[in-house]
Amino acid sequence: MRKRTVYAWLVALLCFLVLMIVTPSIPQSQEYHDFADHRTFLGIPNALNVISNFPFLVIGLVGLVLCYHGNYFRLSLQGELWGWTCFYVGVAAVAVGSSFYHLKPDDARLVWDRLPMTVAFTSIMAIFIIERIDERKGTVSIIPLVLAGIISIVYWRFFDDLRPYALVQFVPCIVIPLMAILLPPMYTHSTYWLWAAGSYLLAKVLEATDDVIYEWTRHIVSGHTLKHLVAAMVPVFLTFMLAKRSVEPERQSLLKTWRVSWTKFREGNSNTESYSYSYTNVQAVEPQ
Template sequence: MRKRTAYAWGVAIVAFIVLMIVTPAIPQNQEYHDFADQREFFGIPNTLNVVSNFPFLVIGIIGLVLCFYKNYFKFCLQGELWGWTCFYIGVAAVGIGSSYYHLDPNDATLVWDRLPMTIAFTSIMAIFIIERIDERKGTVSIIPLLLAGVISILYWRFFDDLRPYAVIQFVPCIVIPLMAILLPPMYTHSTYWLWAAGFYLLAKVEEAMDKVIYEWTHHIVSGHTLKHLCAAMVPVFLTLMLAKRTVETERISLLQTWKVSWTKVKENGSTVERSTYTYTSVEVDESH
């Protein structure tokens, strides 16, 4: 098992090195800081982009409190508590760091927007390893993954190259939904992971359509403001999942569950179809 783990880490490191060699550097586009909605209310620059981060702070603090409130989330493993604690710290810090960035958007302030997000992303990866693969490996991976996130931000800041940060941000977006579908869960309510992933995807679309949405809404709200609100739904759904879930007695992956449900639907459809075309013989009275 240890050899397999070392082999997997080796493959991942080699793949990352090859990626860094064969792909060009990705500098920070300065147009990124030019958001559609730059209106100022109550003396706050870029008001809506600033205040729309407030939900992150709220849900981060709530989640952090519930992690330690009389075992409210009922963690089975110690590593889970550490992982979710780091996640909620990252979420709460996003509310502060992103607001700070939007007060004066530039590369220097953007560091404090992206750094908390990497903490949240890497914590989630560790949590998934703990729950779906191996508790010890997942717990041990918390610190290395957090360090990888921090290093990716420092690398971008010093070398103006976003490639490591892009890996840290987008790999979880692909891996986590796949793991949620393919690997048997330890707890119930696993579909909340997919709801969270869906809202994050929607947030990225809104971010890309910042100016377009601002025009569509006749300058009422921009895509970036909506992006903040949709992204904040990710920790909301995960918090609801933690509050509702129980230990899964039969560990079956979502994919297998869907296959069983689909098979039942097909069987029911076949039964209905057979009953629809089944005829009974009726005796005919030929005496008349």
């Protein structure tokens, strides 16, 4: 088993090196810092993009409190506690780092916006490994995955190449929904993972349509401001999941659950009423 783990890491490293060799570097565009909404309120520049980060602070602190106050989330594994702690610390730090960046957007400040996000992304991957694959492997992977995220930020800052950071950001967006669907869960309420993934995907769409939404709403709110609010729903959904879930007695993947539900639905629609008839012999009486 240990050899398989080593082989898996070596294959992943090899794939990463090949990708870095065959793909061109991706520099940070300076147009990224030019957001649609530049309005100042109460002396705060880019006010809505700054203030809209506040929900991250709230849900991050709430999550940390619930992790440790009477073990409200009923985290039975030490690795889970460490992983969710890293996640909620990253979420809370997003509020500080992103607000700092949006006060005066540039590359130097963008580091502090992206750094806590990578901590949240990578810790979520470790948590998923604990839940769906192996507790020990997931626990051991927390520090390497978080370090990989931090290194991707350092690499971008020094070499102006976003490829490692892009992998850290988008690989969990693909892998986690697939694992949530295909691998049997340890706990109930696994669909919250998909709601969280959907929220993040919507947030990226809003980010890409920053100017368009600002025009559609007649300069009321920009796509980037909405992106912050929708992205904050990711930890909200995961917090609801932690609060509601229990140990899954019969572990089966969401895909299998959906197949069973679909089969029952089809069988229910195809059922028709059946009638039974009985026939008796009646003796015919000939007329005289």
